Amino acid sequence: MHADGDQFAAACTGLAQSVLREIAQHLATLAAKGETGVIDLRSLPMNQADRDELEEGLGRGDVEVTLNVAGMSEIWETRYSGVWWVRHFGADNQIAVERIEIAAVPEILMTHGADIAAAAARLRQDLADDSSTSKGEDAAHVRP
Amino acid sequence: MPRMSDRETIGDALARRGVSRRALLKYASYLASVMALPPTVSNAMAEALAKARRQSVIWLSFQECTGCTESLTRSFSPTIEDMIFNLISLDYHETLQAVSGRAAEEARLAAMEENKGKYVVVVDGSVSTKDGGVYSTSAGKTNLQVLTETAQHALALISVGTCAAFGGIPRAKPNPTGAMPVSDIVKDKPVINISGCPPIPEAMAGTIAYLVTFNKLPDLDHLNRPKAFFGDSIHDRCYRRPFYDKGLFAKRFDDEGARKGWCLYEVGCKGPVTYNACATLKWNGGVSFPIQSGHGCLGCSEPNFWDKGGFYNPLSTGTNIPAAIVGGAAAAGAAVGVTSALLARRRKRLAAQEPRS
Amino acid sequence: MTLLDFARGPALEVAIAVFAFGVMWRLLSLLLLPWAHDRSRPRPDAPPAMIGAARGFIRHLWPPKPFVRSFLFATLNGYVFHVGLAVIVFGLAQHILFLHGLFGVAWPNLPSGVVAVVSVVTLASLIVALTRRLTSPVLRLISTFDDYFTWLVTVLPVVSGLVAVSHLWAPYETLLAVHILSVALLLIWFPFGKLMHAFLVFLTRSETGILYSRRGVEI
Numbered sequence: 250m251h252a253d254g255d256q257f258a259a260a261c262t263g264l265a266q267s268v269l270r271e272i273a274q275h276l277a278t279l280a281a282k283g284e285t286g287v288i289d290l291r292s293l294p295m296n297q298a299d300r301d302e303l304e305e306g307l308g309r310g311d312v313e314v315t316l317n318v319a320g321m322s323e324i325w326e327t328r329y330s331g332v333w334w335v336r337h338f339g340a341d342n343q344i345a346v347e348r349i350e351i352a353a354v355p356e357i358l359m360t361h362g363a364d365i366a367a368a369a370a371r372l373r374q375d376l377a378d379d380s381s382t383s384k385g386e387d388a389a390h391v392r393p
Numbered sequence: 394m395p396r397m398s399d400r401e402t403i404g405d406a407l408a409r410r411g412v413s414r415r416a417l418l419k420y421a422s423y424l425a426s427v428m429a430l431p432p433t434v435s436n437a438m439a440e441a442l443a444k445a446r447r448q449s450v451i452w453l454s455f456q457e458c459t460g461c462t463e464s465l466t467r468s469f470s471p472t473i474e475d476m477i478f479n480l481i482s483l484d485y486h487e488t489l490q491a492v493s494g495r496a497a498e499e500a501r502l503a504a505m506e507e508n509k510g511k512y513v514v515v516v517d518g519s520v521s522t523k524d525g526g527v528y529s530t531s532a533g534k535t536n537l538q539v540l541t542e543t544a545q546h547a548l549a550l551i552s553v554g555t556c557a558a559f560g561g562i563p564r565a566k567p568n569p570t571g572a573m574p575v576s577d578i579v580k581d582k583p584v585i586n587i588s589g590c591p592p593i594p595e596a597m598a599g600t601i602a603y604l605v606t607f608n609k610l611p612d613l614d615h616l617n618r619p620k621a622f623f624g625d626s627i628h629d630r631c632y633r634r635p636f637y638d639k640g641l642f643a644k645r646f647d648d649e650g651a652r653k654g655w656c657l658y659e660v661g662c663k664g665p666v667t668y669n670a671c672a673t674l675k676w677n678g679g680v681s682f683p684i685q686s687g688h689g690c691l692g693c694s695e696p697n698f699w700d701k702g703g704f705y706n707p708l709s710t711g712t713n714i715p716a717a718i719v720g721g722a723a724a725a726g727a728a729v730g731v732t733s734a735l736l737a738r739r740r741k742r743l744a745a746q747e748p749r750s
Numbered sequence: 751m752t753l754l755d756f757a758r759g760p761a762l763e764v765a766i767a768v769f770a771f772g773v774m775w776r777l778l779s780l781l782l783l784p785w786a787h788d789r790s791r792p793r794p795d796a797p798p799a800m801i802g803a804a805r806g807f808i809r810h811l812w813p814p815k816p817f818v819r820s821f822l823f824a825t826l827n828g829y830v831f832h833v834g835l836a837v838i839v840f841g842l843a844q845h846i847l848f849l850h851g852l853f854g855v856a857w858p859n860l861p862s863g864v865v866a867v868v869s870v871v872t873l874a875s876l877i878v879a880l881t882r883r884l885t886s887p888v889l890r891l892i893s894t895f896d897d898y899f900t901w902l903v904t905v906l907p908v909v910s911g912l913v914a915v916s917h918l919w920a921p922y923e924t925l926l927a928v929h930i931l932s933v934a935l936l937l938i939w940f941p942f943g944k945l946m947h948a949f950l951v952f953l954t955r956s957e958t959g960i961l962y963s964r965r966g967v968e969i
Contacts, residue, residue: 287432289425319416320473337419339473343678346423346473348432356436357422361414363404363443626922640843640862659847666754666923702758708926709844710851711762712755718763719770726771730778738784 264295265302268349272307272332275351279331285352300347307332307349314358320345324355403480403605404443412479417442420476424602427595427674428611428621441606442480448605449512451504451543452486455536456529456563456572457518461554462488464591465598474678477598480605484512487531498532505546513604514547516540516575519556519563523571540578549583549610550575553597558586558618559696566700576617583610586617590693593674596622616696618668627664627690630672633657651687661705662689669694754923757930765934766852772941777949792964799960806959807952824882827875834872838908841865862915869912876905896943903939906932 268288275286290300308328316322322337333355339345350356401409407416421438425431430438454462465477466489483489484504485497492500504512518536521528526535544550552558552575563572576584587596600619603611611619628634636642636656643650644659656662664672667690671682683690689705692698702712751759796802813821839845841860850856880901883889910932914925939945 285433287435289432291426292429292432316415316419318413319419319476322419335422337423337473339423340678341680343680345678346419346426348422348426357415357418361418363408364413364415367408628922629917638862640859640865642843642859659843666926696752697755701755706851707844707847708758709848710758711766711848712758713760714763714766714852718767722767723770723774726774727778729771730775730780731782733775733779734782737779738782741784 261298261302264293265299265306268303269306272349272351276329276331279351288349290347290349324358400446402443403445403447407479414443416476419473423473424599427599428603438606445605447480447482449504449508450481450483450515451501451512452483452515453539453543454487455518455520457554457556459488460591461517464594474594477602480602505543509546511548514543514550515553516550516557517553519560519572519574520578521570522573528570544579544582547582550579551585551587551600552576553587554592555588555590555693558588562699584617585610585613585619588618588694589669593670595674596670622670623668627667627669627672631664631684633684657684657689659707660689661707663692663708664690665708667692667695753927757927761931761934765937769937769940776941776946788964796964802960802963803956806962807955810955827879831872831875834868834875837868838865838872869908873908900943900945903936907936
């Protein structure tokens with residue numbers, strides 16, 4: 250009901266093209282030297298039309314991920330391998346963070362060493378608990 | 394209650410609850426975005442946070458409306474914005490804590506003792522100082538006493554909300570309780586002001602998280618507000634700026650200009666002289682802010698915004714030009730003018746009477 | 751109290767009061783002086799005084815033919831900055847708001863871009879006027895403190911207004927405060943220097959018109 254930027258919603262500012270060129274530079278660096286890059290979309294004065302233009306320009310590739318920790322996130326690899334779109338949702342499904350990550354895989358998808366160590370300990374513990382509590386019924390195939 | 398140094402790290406605490414490091418990484422990328430830090434530092438921030446211990450925070454509430462606490466705690470489900478509560482140990486907060494009465498006061502004193510020199514004091518509400526501060530007391534102690542004694546061994550203070558930062562509404566004319574900002578009372582510790590009525594939740598959480606992550610104060614402006622949130626004026630980032638530049642203004646709240654979303658300068662918007670992140674971060678997770686909803690900025694993150702001549706008085710008008718003063722001055726001028734003319738006439742008459750020589 | 755609070759508050763209050771006081775004083779002390787009545791007989795077809803006054807005022811809007819060549823530049827440049835100042839003061843929305851706050855009347859505003867262009871032209875015109883005053887040997891000889899100071903208090907609001915609206919060099923609240931203070935300075939100086947011509951020009955030119963229309967000069 251309010252006229253918030255309705256007159257701006259229609260017009261692309263050309264910022265999407267400029268961001269695409271920046272992504273191209275990062276991707277070239279990734280290919281040549283293996284250095285990753287990140288672009289924070291929230292810091293740029295993009296309106297909805299610009300963001301739609303960028304999303305359309307990059308498209309979607311092989312991988313689409315739903316991440317569920319401290320809220321919901323959507324992550325996908327774009328048409329250009331190595332260019333990933335990372336979108337974190339906050340309260341009321343508002344977009345809290347939006348980044349383009351130029352990397353083999355975004356850092357957040359990689360499982361952290363500390364989590365693996367903690368999980369190893371937890372699994373060991375769970376198995377130990379299982380074998381001690383189950384009366385040997387379906388634990389016969391598990392070596393204590 | 395364990396000392397800060399004995400507590401488990403933030404990373405371990407999350408792991409214990411089955412929350413993976415991804416939560417920290419997500420939160421770090423959110424903080425970096427909100428505080429305009431380079432996005433690439435989010436990895437390093439997440440590592441630092443994982444290794445840090447939960448920051449002991451003592452939250453003191455004085456002459457306040459609880460709006461600041463409300464602003465910080467708005468959420469319906471565990472979200473990225475709630476992560477702040479994993480970073481801090483809220484050792485004392487009158488509204489949120491379960492205990493009350495003497496047990497609560499003892500909890501506060503114990504937290505202060507165990508974390509001496511390391512706890513952060515968050516203050517909302519201004520401090521009454523008139524007549525020894527008797528106008529705002531708790532457990533028989535005045536706010537002034539509680540603040541001075543709690544600040545003594547604090548690491549730093551964060552004044553949350555315009556009341557704590559600048560005095561706020563209790564300080565508005567005629568300021569019957571002698572309300573004063575925290576920074577006028579505590580002079581020997583670093584005080585960060587996060588003003589706003591209420592402040593934007595990201596500004597509060599982001600600043601606390603910055604302290605925990607980097608163990609130093611963020612860049613502050615001349616009013617001790619973090620430049621990351623208070624560096625730009627509303628006017629500089631307002632989406633209605635093109636209308637201001639062209640001279641297209643809404644003249645009333647229901648006219649054609651208002652319906653078309655034109656600039657609200659004429660209905661009193663104080664955006665040009667107000668510094669806050671409302672135009673970029675917005676409110677309720679980026680939904681809207683006053684100007685987008687059709688009302689001019691009140692200037693609520695600036696000192697004495699209640700007494701700047703009225704919310705609906707445009708910036709280009711005088712704040713106090715009473716007709717009486719101007720009328721009186723004109724009358725006085727008239728009197729002097731008449732007297733001067735009469736004296737001139739008298740001089741002429743006397744000169745005419747003098748015998749010619 | 752911030753600089754802006756001071757500018758919008760006590761500074762404007764005092765400035766407007768001094769302006770009201772000063773203008774009333776000067777006008778009344780002048781108008782109530784004993785009038786030297788013209789005891790000569792008016793020429794046969796002399797128009798009534800009011801017509802003569804109006805005619806005289808209009809006639810003085812342009813130099814007489816023999817003087818056009820030497821006064822053309824000064825006349826045109828004068829009109830440029832007078833009209834420019836009027837367009838700025840009465841055309842910019844923020845100024846209309848200020849006057850509305852004082853007098854309760856308002857009118858449609860001009861586009862801000864137009865006023866900006868006019869301001870730049872006005873500033874250039876004022877600088878040219880000063881340059882002429884400094885380079886012409888006659889003008890330099892007869893110029894007083896009043897001439898230079900009045901120029902200064904007139905140019906300061908134009909410059910500070912342009913800087914404020916362009917958001918240059920300092921935070922906006924400081925720029926706005928400086929602009930309002932420069933206007934306060936102008937208002938305080940107004941009744942005591944040659945800016946009083948804003949009121950007196952109507953009296954002097956009309957008086958000359960009456961004089962000429964009574965006597966033998968056909969204008």
